[in-house]
Amino acid sequence: MDIPYTVHARPDTGLYNAKIGIWLFLASEVMLFGGLFSAYIFLRVGADYPWPVHDLDVTLGFVNTVVLIASSVTVVMAWAMLKLRKFGLYRLNMAITVICAGVFMFNKSLEYKAKFAHYAVKLTDGTLLTGHLPHGYQVKFEGITELNLTVPLKKSAVFADPVGYVLPFVEGGAAKFKTEDGKEITLDESTFTALSAEAVKKATEAKKSQATIKLVATSPLKVAAKPSEIFGYTDSTLTFRDGTVATGKLADDKMTLEVDGVDARGVAQSEKSLAFDHRYLGDAWQKAFVENRDHHFEEFAKNYPTRDKNRSATLQKEALFFKLHSATPPAAGEGHGDKHGAEAHAPAEGHGDAHAHHPTVVLEKKDITFFSNFTPKLNTYYAIYFTLTGLHGLHVVAGALVLAYFLLFDGKRLRQDPEHLANRVEVGGLFWHFVDLVWIFLFPLLYLL
Amino acid sequence: MSAAATTHDHAHDHSHDDHGHHEQSFIWKYIFSSDHKTIGLQYGLTGLLFLLFGFFLMLLMRWSIAYPGIPVPGVDFIRSLPVASGIFEGMFGRWLNTDGSLNGELYNMLGAMHGTIMVFFGIVPLGFAAFGNFVMPLQIGTIDMAFPRLNMASYWLFFISGVLMMCSFFVGTGPVQTGWTMYSPLASTANIGVTSIWSHGHTWWLSAMVFNISASLLGSVNFIATIINLRTKGLGWMKMPFFCWAMFVTAFLLLLAFPPLEVAAILQLSDRVFGSSFYLPTGLMEGGKHLDISGGGSPLLYQHLFWFLAHPEVYVLILPAFAILTDVIPCNARRPLWGYKSMVYSVLTLGFLSFLVWAHHMYLTGMGTMMSTYFQITTVMISVPSVILLTCLMISLWGGSIRFNTQMLFASAFLPMFGIGGLTGLPLAFSFIDLAMHDTYYVIGHFHYVVAPGTIFALFAGVYHWFPKFTGRFMNDTLGKLHFWPSLLGMNLVFAPMFIQGMAGFHRRWYDGGKYFENTSGFSNWSTKLTHEIGAFFGLNIPDNMLSLNIVMSVGAFILALGQIPFIINFWFSLKGGKKSNSDNPWNATTMEWATPTPPPHGNFLFDPVAHRGPYEYSVPGHPTDFYPQWESEPGKPEIKPAADKVLAHH
Amino acid sequence: MSDNVEEIQKSIKKYLFIGGLLILFSAITVWLSYVELPTHGQNILLGMIVATFKAALVALIFMHLNHERSVIYKILAFTVVLAIVLFALFIFSHEDPLVFSGFYTPSDQL
Structure with missing residues (x-):
């Protein structure tokens, strides 16, 4: 049983099935990216912070634009060569297209990687500091003597799992604890299972809805964890993500930022930004900042x-978003008028000697309202940037896989039914052009304007 | 048909009158089938199961509303069963109060999942995917869909999405509790502190929706391409049955409205997983604490993206119902469809306008007068094509010799029921009324009248109508009537009091049905007095206040539940034991699905069908029979013999 | 679709030319974005005009929309209208919020 019009066009519509199919699919893709672009507009007109312009690596973006345009040319050439039955040139063009897709994604990964290693810290007065965390950022607790674990009797989202959520952050070797009935144990998977089973049994008998386990450390413990790895803390208690509460003393939650x-x-x-407080960048940098600002004005x-x-x-960006290129403030009259974004100077590796070019400050927690690396969390611009480019990247990968399949595994059709393969390549090519078309709008909207 | 016959499997050779189509092993024939009819049946059965499940959720909710704080009957019994107790405990039991009564948390879960399952997993798969897949290619005289393997992928994506949605019942925090609309910021931040994102039902909901949307997209691409390119010889656009037109428009709605929902879901997932602030405004606090977010987003963005889908979705729910009725009503009234052309243009207009009205769901969000005026105007405009569709169906009955078999009963009940649903929607189109009515039971009553006794009745009519084509056997008419009358009574008992309660200001999210809102619920009117008197007649002490209507609705729901039992029995019993249909065209219908053998084999037709005339040529003057099928080249020379009279004797 | 061998032969040169044109206009977009126009909105408008022109080239030449069948045009026209609706109504409803003019107090009646 053969479906009609798979290879040749139906006379009255002039189309074969797959072509209608792909155009319909592209129509829905128009609505998908239409929705995303209208989200972009909505977020941009409603943004309550200066919308980043030229913040991304324009060179890399431009290279990617050229790569994608080139691949668009080669994919339509591949189709034309197939129509002309020049199979060698078809293969060549198709191969270039797939390689272009690879290059595009490689560049994209470079761009993403630099973002993940770069941080922004918002201070209480609204100043935004950008930079790197040479040692990461951890909240440190010491003198922890007591752990309180909660085990709900019914299936729940939060239940004590000290092996997964507490022990990885405890410094030193195996942690030893005393249980409530005075037994001394080394906390691990098996001992905890036994402990919780016992506690659950007791709680069931007492008709409570949850069991609690109290563990006393034999020697005070130290804990160091990233803020994302714990649920929250005060000066004396630390709550882990599994609901376990540790009692101890906050040792350090200062952030060292280059x-x-x-x-x-x-x-x-x-x-008068908090960044120029004497504890942080200080007067010399403030002078450099003011000089640069007034110069631009x-x-x-x-x-x-x-x-x-x-x-x-x-102008606001050039004057008020001050870039620091040396460890000490430049002498008067230097360092004006640079137009480069922060990213242009941020080394892709994240760490290295380049950091000697930036001053280091130790920020106190009370001065920080929010911090994040350059991920969707940072602001709505980066959120929509990652969503748009991420989805576009997924389309690139999907399109490249389909085209690579035609190139590598459709040889039989190439020999026996080149017309059908030409249709397939045309349909795949249409999708590929659409991916290019989306990028044509993405590039100016995210990188340039 | 393919000559590549595989092994003949007698064990699963259900139909002996199959017309020589090649046999495949059970798995390829019934599970991973790319045949549009099998896929249609798969969609149909899955959809019916989900409808039943969604209905069960509603029964639990109704219990909580009518009898807040009173243990749900039967809980102890289920808890004593060996396997069922485990499943019940994992899904619902662990959220019940210790005495077995419902609480607000569980009520919210049930509400959200009832909406989601009914809309995305019950009615759309049943109305659009099942009937569309089975009937549409037959009606346009083609051998299969344009992309059969895509069709199979569509069903299995839908299946995966259903499994994911059901999984969300068993995870840590249970299923979503934020309503089927998943409004942010609540939905973006609820239970954000869970240990793993997968222990929160929301992540499962969003993942399931991504699969569901993909399935819909594949399905709709397939439908449109099939209708455009695979219509048989002679079947011009204006000779196409209205069923196919309605499916065509529905497919377009799905194709173009679903992507914005996908965007909404992706952005919400990003908010939850990556901590972004698409929908979270600056300075958002929860529990007296600033959330660790950047802010700068807007909850309105979510509502716009969501309702851009969800309003066309309303027409995705109702158009398949009209599609089915335009086959059932002319066939059983023995009259041509009145105003075929105006119906076609109406449905096209309806499809287009449905994209322009979405923000009438958002009057309460602080919309300015200009925008709300615009949306009021378009909303009122869209009622015109809907009224044309309904009126044409009603006029089609005029002067007909109506056969009141089960499908016709359902079809004729649809007309007033949908009429009530549609007319009660008109006031809601105006922002000043909607501001007061928003989220009350009036709204619930309105859209349930459209979807429940509306669409679902039409779906039942479709099941009874095409069952002989699916299986070669009739469904039992007596059981069918036993199904119809309790359903009609139950539906009205459930939904009519909602209008009264809604006017009184009852809010849809009260799990206790308003018990603790004495100012709202404490007064009485004619309906509560009537309820009180009827209760007294049966020796029951029903209070004479608005709360009594809760009891009426719950009784209605119970009657509705009982009413479905005959259907379930009828459906399964008739598969094997129903009266055999000895004709391929038992209803003497005119559209081309009745020209195929029964049940239609792989490849559908035994001859190349040609459409010689319009689809609704009933009672043509001068024609020997009262129907003149599309595929007959001239009178007296039918390719398919007409039904024997005795088949229709009992009408 | 041109199935004609000669026509395809001829169009190969066209494809290369359009590819070059696209790269040229990409460079122009980058340059334009650094020009300080009276408002940034004008930069955006200009950038979008160039981008739309590029997109039109891709759609018309590479995707062969300059000689496609009417069915495809109908589908796309419908889609484009809806996409515009999506953009326009989003922006309009953002630009037209309900203005809050203070709480109503009985003294307002006087």
């Missing part, structure tokens, strides 16, 4: 005498 940028756009009097007033300096997003 600052490569001070964004004072959110501060009313930018020179003057230049702008000279070049565009009729324009309002508060309404130029570019």
Whole structure:
């Protein structure tokens, strides 16, 4: 049984089935990206912070644009060669297309990786510091003597699992505890299973809804964990993600940041930003900042005498988003007018000698309202950036897989029914062009404007 | 048909009158089948099971509303069963109060899952995917869908999505509790502190929806491509049965409305998993604490993306119902469909307008006067094509010699029921009324009248109508009537009091049915007095206040539940023991699905069907019989012999 | 679709030319984005005009929309209209919020 019009077009519509299919699919893709782009507009017009412009690596973005355009040319060439029955050239063009997809994704991964290693810290007065965390950031507790574990009797989302959620953050060797009835145990999978079974039994008899286990450490413990690895803490208690509460003393929650940028756009009097507090960057950097800012304002007033300096997003960024390129403040008169984004100078490796070029500050927790690396969490711009480019990247991968399949595994059809393969390549190519078309809008919207 | 016959498997050769199609092993014939009819049946059975399950959730909710704080009957019994107790405990039992009564938390879960399952897993698969898949290719005279393997992928993606959705009952925090609409920021932040994202039902819900949406997209691409490219010879667009037109429009709605929902789901998933702030405004606090988020997003974004899908979705629910009725009503009234062309243009207009009205679900979000005026106008406009569709169906009955078999009973009950649902929706189109009615039982009553006694009645009509084509056997008519009358009574008892309660201000999310809202529930009117009197007649002490209507609705739900038992018995019994149909066209219908052998073999037709005329040529003057099928080239020379009279004798 | 061998032969040159044009316009977009126009909105508008032009080239030449069948045009026209609706109504409803004019107090009646 053969479905009609798989290879040749139906006379009255002039189309074969797959072509209608792919156009319908592309129509739904238009709505998918339409939804995402309208989300972009919605977020951008509603943003309550300066929307980042030229913050991404424009060079890398441009290279990717060229790569994608080239692959678009080669895929349509592959189809034309197949129509002309030039099989060698078809294979060549198809191979270039797939390789281009690989290059595109490789560049994308470089871009993502640099973002993940780069951090932004928001201070209480609205200043945003960007930079790297040379030692990561951990909350440290010491003198922990007591663990309180809660085991709900009914299946629940949060139940004590000290082996998975507590022990990985305890410094030193195997932790020894005393149970409530005075037994001394080394906490591990098997001892905890036995303990919780006993506690559950007791709680069931007492008709409680949850069992609690109290463990006393034989010697005080030290704990160090990233904020994302724990649920929360106060000066004396630390709650783990499994609901276990440890009692001890907060030792350190200061953040050591190698600052490569001070964004004072959110501060009313930018020179009085908390970043220039004597504990942090200090007066010398403040002077450099003010000098740079005023220099940009003057230049702008000279070049565009009729324009309002508060309404130029570019000027605001150049003047108030101050980039630090050396470990100590530059002498007066240096370091003006650089137009590069922070990313251009951020080394892709994340760590290395390059960090000697930035001053290091130790931020106190009470001054920090929010911090994140350059991931969707940072702000809505990076959220939509990762969503759009991530989904676009998925489309690139999917398209490349389909085209690679035609190239590598459809040889039989190539010999026996090249017309059918040409249809398949045309349909795959249409999808590929659509991916290119989306990028044509993504590139200016995310990288340039 | 393919000559590549595989091994003949007698064990699963159910139909001996199959017309020589090649046999496949059970797995390939019934499980991983790419045949549109098998896929249609798979969708149908899965959809019916989900409908039943969603209905069961509703029964639990109704119990809680009518009898808050009173243990659910039968819980102890289920808990004493060996295997069922484990499943029950994992799904519902662990959330019940210790005495076995419902609480708000479980009520919210049931509400959210009832909506989700009914809409995305019950009615759309049943109405669009099942009937569309089975009937549409037959009606346009083709051998299969344009992309059979895509069709199979569509069903299995849907199946995976159903499994994921059911899994969400068993995970740590249970299924979602934030309503089927999943409004952010609540849905983005609820239970955000769980140990693993997979222990929260929301992640499962979103994942299931991604699969469900993909399945719908594949299905709709397939439907449209099939209708455009595989219509048989002579079947011009205006000779196509309205059924196919409605499916065509529905497929477009699914194709273009679902992607924004996919976007909404992806962004919400990102909010939950990556901590982004798409839907979270700056300074959002929960439990007196600022959340660890950047803010800067907007909850309105979610509502826009969601309702951009969800309003066309309403028409995805109702158009298959109209599709089915345009076959059932002309066939049983023995009259042509009145106003075929105006119906086609109406359905096209309806499809287009349905994309322009979504924000009438959002009047309460603080929309300015300009936008709300725009959406009020389009909303009122869209009622015009809906009314045309309903009116054409009603006029089609005029002067007909109506056969009141079961499917016709359901079909004729649909008309007033949908009418009530539609007319009660009109006031809601106006923002000043909607502001007061928003989220009350009035709204619940309105859309349930459209979907429950509306769409579901049409779906039942379709099951009774095409059952002889699926199986070669009739469903029992007596059991069918036993199914119909309690269903009609039950539906109205459940949904009509909702209008009264809604006007009184009853809110849809009260798990106690308003017991603790004395100012709202404490007064009486004619309906409560009537309930009180009827209760007194039976020796029951039903209070004379608005709460009594809760009891009426719960009794209605119970009657409705009982009413489905004859259907279930009828369905399974008739598969093997129903009266045999000795014709391929037992209802003497005119559309082309009745030209196929019964049940239709792989490849469908034994001859190349050609459409010679329009699809509704009933009672044509001068024609020897009262129907003139599309595929007959001239009178008296039918390719398929007409039904024997005795088949229809009992009408 | 041009199944004609000669036509395809001819169009190969066209494809290469369009590819070059696209890269050129990408470079122009980058350059334009650094030009300081009176408002940033004008930069965005200009960038989008260039991008739309590029997208049109891809759609018309590479995707052969310059000579496609009417069915495809109908589908796409419908989709484009809906996509515009999606954009336009989102923006309009954002631009038209309900203005809060303070709580109503009985003294307002006076």
